[in-house]
Amino acid sequence: MPNKRNSLSAIMTLGMLAFSLTATANPDPDDWQSVLEEAEGQTVYWNAWAGEERTNAYIEWVAQQVDERYGIELVHVKLGDTSEAVSRVLAEKQAGNDDAGSVDMIWINGENFAAMKENDLLFGPWADSLPNYPLTDPENTPAVRYDWTIPVDGLESPWSSSQVVFYYDTALVDEHPNNMPELLEWAAQNPGEFTYPQVPNFLGNAFITQAMLELSDDTRIFYQPMQAEDFDQATAPLWAFLDELHPHLWRAGRAFPSNSADLRSLMGDSEISIALSFSTTEASGAIANYELPDTVRSYVHDSGMIGNMSFMAIPYNAEHKAGAMVVANYLMSPEAQAEKQDPEIWGSNTVLSMEQLSAEERALFDGIDLGIATLPPSELGEVLGQPHPSWVDALAEAWQNRYVN
Amino acid sequence: MLLRLAPWVLTSVLVMPLAAGLLMVILPAFGYLPVLGGETFHFDAWQALWQRPGLYRSILLSYASGLITTLASLSIVVLFLAASRGTWLDRGIRRLVSPLLAIPHAAVAFGLAFLIAPSGLFARWISPGLTGWERPPDLLIVNDPMGLALMAGLVLKEVPFLLLMCLAALPQLGPEKRVTLARSLGYSATIAWLKSVFPVLYPLIRLPVYAVIAYATSVVDMAMILGPTLPPTLSVSILSWFNDPDLDRRYMASAGAVLQLGVTLAALVTWWLGEQCVKRLSQGWLVNGARSSGSMVVAISGRVLLATSTLMAISAIGGLVIFSVAGFWRFPDALPGTFTLDHWQRILPSVTTPLLNTLSVGLAATLIAAVLVVATLENAVRHHLPVSRSQWLLYLPLIVPQVAFLFGLVVAAESISVRPQLALVVAAHLLFVAPYLYLSLSEAYRRLDPRWVQVAHSLGVGPWRAFWRIRLPLLLAPLLTACAVSLAVSIGQYLPTLLLGGGRVPTITTEAVAMASGGNRRLIAVLGLLQALLPFIGFSLALLVPRLVWAKRRNMRGVV
Amino acid sequence: MTANANFHTHQLHTKQLHIKQLTISLHGETLLAIESVIQPGEVLTVMGPSGSGKSTLLAYLAGFLSPAFKAQGQLFLDEQRLDTLPAEKRGIGLLFQDPLLFPHLSVGGNLRFGLPRQVHDKRQQVTQALEQVGLTGFEARDPATLSGGQQARVALMRLLLSKPRAVLLDEPFSKLDTALRQEMRSLVFSQLREAGLPALLVTHDHADAKAAGGSIIELG
Structure with missing residues (x-):
């Protein structure tokens, strides 16, 4: 439907006031x-x-x-x-x-x-x-x-519908971790071979959210709007985990890939051997696209993954x-x-x-x-719900304050 | 008279949309954005901005990388020109440089990143033989915190631009005569060039140099690929705030855009102060009589630096070409394990419309800009108008961050009920095309010996006939070069095309950038090469047409 | 060089050039003041050191004076006032130090460029003009392939073909070597005299003034 306005109002709207007639x-x-x-x-x-x-x-x-x-x-x-x-x-x-x-x-x-x-x-x-x-x-x-x-x-x-999955190169990794503490252990033994996209990229956010959910005993609080006074206590395990993980990351955590595509390229170049994705079929697709070697497979953590x-x-x-x-x-x-x-x-x-x-x-x-690299629905495990956006915003903000200097 | 209106039309075509757009950045920076409920003025956005982690580092990065990049590019070009003696080697290097202008910034960045990364081409070629690397080493080369990779990428792109601008300005200075004269006084050829040609050349390429500073301080696409990440450069941060799903971030993003403008201006002022210092300090050097000291160093470093940057750029493109046909490619293999045409076959069927759109928008914007700019310059020359201060207004679109004022521009266009369409995209491109056309052409135009037209007048020929028969033919080469630069600028525009076109005018660049967000290097390579195709044709024509037209006119060759 | 008698017959109704009470000033300072009448076929020589205003005078007469200068006085060709006309309507031809042959046109193209539009036998006139200065058959040549003396002769013929009513000479021989200079002087002055054109010569060289044979004004 064409929008009719006279020229006078057109001039007025040029500023900011606007009315549709x-x-x-x-x-x-x-x-x-x-x-x-x-x-x-x-x-x-x-x-x-x-x-x-x-x-x-x-x-x-x-x-x-x-x-x-x-x-x-x-x-x-x-x-x-x-x-x-x-x-x-x-x-x-x-x-x-x-x-x-x-x-x-x-x-x-x-x-x-x-x-x-x-x-x-x-x-x-x-x-x-x-x-x-x-x-x-x-x-x-x-x-x-x-x-x-x-x-x-x-x-x-x-x-x-989508769910976070990890994928790894079976030619380089013998046994994949099954939870965040094991991932930390693995990273310490294989320095520089894991990383995640830079927060606030959505996949980066997803990784730290996943870690927060896995490392907390009671996750109910994260599905309510965030109250500032709860934040420090609720996220303390996460920061302890990340502080310990970062020195073992790719480039010792001094740089992060900007998005899931960069992450995938690092995997394709053999720079890293474990990565993650927000699509359960990304690995299979990337193999078909020649971006990843056909030795790549997907896996999920025992306690379920964010979806x-x-x-x-x-x-x-x-x-x-x-x-x-x-x-x-x-x-x-x-x-x-x-x-x-x-x-x-x-x-x-x-x-x-x-x-x-x-x-x-x-x-x-x-x-x-x-x-070949896609898990059947039966093996995807439990789907963890996304926390309230206020938590994700606060996490991203806190991450930046902590790791950007 | 119509001609007298030209400067006004040109200025208003550029400044009015920009003013509307800028207003829409400055107001939200101070809290006013009614559509998101901001109806009072305050400094909250600035407070939030200053508290951003790493802000000072971001500012420093943008500022320093802009200045260092410009200085390095200019030095390389000047040293090369000083060393260049017109040998086949020098001519060969020159010829290799100009097609590089056609390659989009993002494509060069991707190519360079793949060249120098620990898992990149260089590492692959020497591994594992020389290095013993079976896996890429964990070295922070691309995205380094100092921004060195970013600066290297920028230098690769700015060297061809500055070289082209210099080559366009040089012939009117008669460099051979100057050098011959100085050599007859016992100066070595390189020192003769530096002392007798460069001081008169610099004023002519000053505006392009300023454009490089403005571009390098505010570049987004290259900085995203090559620049530091913790924190990124200011421009990249601003873009991420504008793109943040939290719409309230737009206040801070707007304040950041105003800050970016300040950073760019600060870099320009710094450069200008540097110019003044160099002018003072070099007085002594220019007349100290030293005739050959440092001559060898200049002669060698000039050629080596330019050749290196050219070869780097060409290898980067070579990397893209390999990737565009690569199957899986495991480190440290020097070449992909398999080759395939899949990537091309998947992209090609869908690029006809984008290519046609790109071409029609680019040609229309270039044509309109050329008419306006030539009319403005002709008017200035005919009425003996000095270079006015208002010409600075023309450069405003180049120093204001695009992401900032384009939002305001969309509001302005919508406010007067102009819906997204091809014409609107052309108008938006004009904002960036016209300044580049102006800065590429104005010196050649103003410096054309006035006696040519005076002779025509004294033969009884009026101003218009003299314009068509004398001035335009004599300026054919610089005009075509300026048009080729403009066409390349138009083809490179992403945000203006997307926002003003409402996404309804897909171009090869909108396709390329959208695809780049998915990070499939092989498809990015295909689109990057396709994106380079049209500007490449443009530059080739700009070089070939004058050669063909003036094949039998010796003095028209080299009169670029 | 054989002069072609027919060539100039239609230019016999020649006129005198009158520079009337001219003063030119820059930023309120008077640069020069001149009053002079140049008869048909006469060459007035203006001499003076650099900066004495010679080129300013030429720019004024030809109609190219930059607006920065203020000129008072008038310029007449017989009864017709010229200083109010744009450069291309004055009918004043110019010969510079350099031949300034348009590099993008052939020799013939350069000559044709000066021919008035209403001239019909353009090709014939160009051929005759080239013959007259010993360059028969040079029509299609690139000006860049001509010697300095040949270029100077083409420039002279281009000027004459445009049927000027008066001529300005801006040190036209200063860049030629001595032998060529003699030859060009006699060629130029004889052609101007034959055409009966009033001319003004600006020069440093007393030999030029002598060869011109007219009165001399010293500036500065």
Whole structure:
């Protein structure tokens, strides 16, 4: 919908004050038929991190599907960082563009979701009205309802589930550690052969969060908003652990890889022999991509590993909300989810609950070959939930104060 | 008269968006950002900024690496030019240097990192034979805390730029005559060059030098790959704050952006003070009569340094080429175990649209910038206008951190209901393209012997015909070079393309940067090489076209 | 060198150049003051040391004076006032120290460049002009391949082909060697006289002034 404003107000808005003079009716997800009708012919701009060629290829496949099925043109806006899309929405809101925003759908979770929700940048609720939503068994799956402990409230629809796993080169490591104290011991014996991405990178955050959860006797406190007076005591075991670990890290902890990709390159160059990832299929994928030797395997710690889900959100001012909802719904379909889980295609875990599927639909998932370095679901162990974002923020801040000088 | 408007149009095209963008950085830096609930002015963001761990080190890194990089690059170029006698070797080195301009900064950084890392090409070539290394040694070379790797990377990219700027400015100074004269007085050739040519050359390349300082103090992509991490340089920190999911960090990020501007200005002022000192101190040296002392040192170090930096850059690119066809490559193998075209085959089918977008945005921005800049310069030359102070405004887009004011620019464009589209991206590119075009062209333009046009007038030919028939043809080579530089600048833009285009104008660079975030070196290599392709064609044309057009005009060759 | 009688016939209606009560000043200081009339075919020589304002005078007459200078007085060609016209409308030709042949044009291209637009037999005029200075068949040559003396002759013919109404000479022989200088002097002055053009010569060299044969003004 074009946004009509007279030139006087245009000049006024140039500063910061902005008013939109028109408002458009938003689609009603409970009237799915009308959503489908409105969606037909729309062009949906899906802003999604594009650092993985297989992800991009999968999104391209989705674009073909929704074009054939719903007459929607899906455009992948390739991002280097999800916050770039958040910036765009924020700028549009600041300028008073409240109904013709250029971002229709964002691949998002955790802290970015928390920030957009808190600043009223999201449209909804809509996600729990999608026809495919019940397939995730929300009643029995808290991860669908809480994104990093933040209530989802129907503002985003589940897309992928992921879990932290370690991977190691069996040609270089005889026996992998099974918990954080063993990792410390191993690192001391093999100095310079382990590291983790620099905090506040999300994988770096995940590593120190994992360590904090593993090293604490009672983890319940971490799932509540953080109270400043609890912080020092609750995190003391973590700092003791990290202080002892760092001198044994790659480059003696004087430099850290900036993200999971850097970490993977170090592994590929044999600089390190144990690394970690937020994707259970990363190792298999990287072997197929020639990035890692085929002697690499995955493992998890005995007490379980941190996991979370990622979602689709629609900005409050998206121009093509109906189209975005139809795409989000299709992304949750058994067909699209099974395609996504195939490591040949991408290898990202489904959010669907197998109990909710028909036998036919389940068969789509059963036939998938997970790849040599991927653990089968039965061996992934317990999934530890993400603590409340306030804890992660405080951890990252404290890490910086302690190790950056 | 239309021509008289040109400087105003040029200035406003650059300054107005910038002012709007800057306003949107300065206000949040002092607490005002209504969209996030900030409606009062205060200094909280600055307090938070000063308390950042490692802030002072970040500032020092940005400041020092900017100055050291510039000094090193300029020295290498000057020593080479002083030593260069136009032998086949010198010409060969020169020719190798210019294509390096076409390689994107990030690609050079990736290539260099892979060259010098403990698990890199160099280590692989000498291992395990010479070193006995079966595993890469645990040495902190890339990302070193002093920023040496970052500075090395910057030098590799800035040397070709400064060399090109020098070669463009030199012919109008008649360096051969000056050197011949000084040699007839008994000076050795290198010392003759340093004493008689460099002092007149420097004023002509001053603005490009300043642009290098501004760039080196605020560079993001190279610093992310090669720079220190605990803490990173100021610009990298700012970007991570702007990208922080916690939107309240944007206040501090804005304060950081203002601080970055200050750091860049401080580096520029330091350099300027250095210039004044050198000018004073060198008076004695210039006339002390020493005719050959140090001549050998200069002659050898000039060639060795330039050749080394050129070879490093070429090896870095070579590394990229190998990676783009590499299968798995275990350390310490000198070459990958297997080769494959997979990476190319996966990327190529999807690059047609991005390549076309890149080309159309780059050509449009360059063309508009060329018309505006040439009109502005023509106006200045015709009306005998001195170099005005306001030309500093043109350089503002180069010294303000992009990430900071682009957000404000998006707000401004949205406020006047201009939606993301190709034209908006072109306008945004213009901000960075026009200053580079101006600084690459203005000296050649102003220094063109005024008697050429005077002769034309005295033959009864009016100003426009003289412009088309005399000035433009005589300036064809520098104009094409300036356009090639501009095209390369346009092609390198990531944030302006993404933010102003709303992600709807994918270019080869947005693809490359998005892919780089995934860290697959092999795909990064493919995209980096593709990204270099268009600027490479541009620079080649800029070199070839004047040669072909003036094949039968001896005095037009070398009149770059 | 055989003079072609037909070549200049249409330039017989020549006029006198009148520099009327001219004073030029810079930052309030008077640089020079001149009053002079140059008859058709006459060469007025202006002499003086460097810095005496010779080149400023030329710049004023030709129309290139930088705005930093203040000029008072007028310039007339017979009744027509010139100093208010832009350089290209004055019809005043210039000959510099250097031949300044445009390096991107051929010899023929340089000559054609000066021809007025309405001239139809351009090719023929260029050929004749080259013949006249002993450079027959040089049309397609690159100016850079010509000797200094050949370039000077082409520059002279380029000037004459543009049909100037008056000519300014800025030390035109100073860069030539002695033998060539003699030859060029007689060529230039004879051509100017034949064309009946008023000319102003700026020089350091008394031999130039003598060869010019007109009156002399000393500046500075």
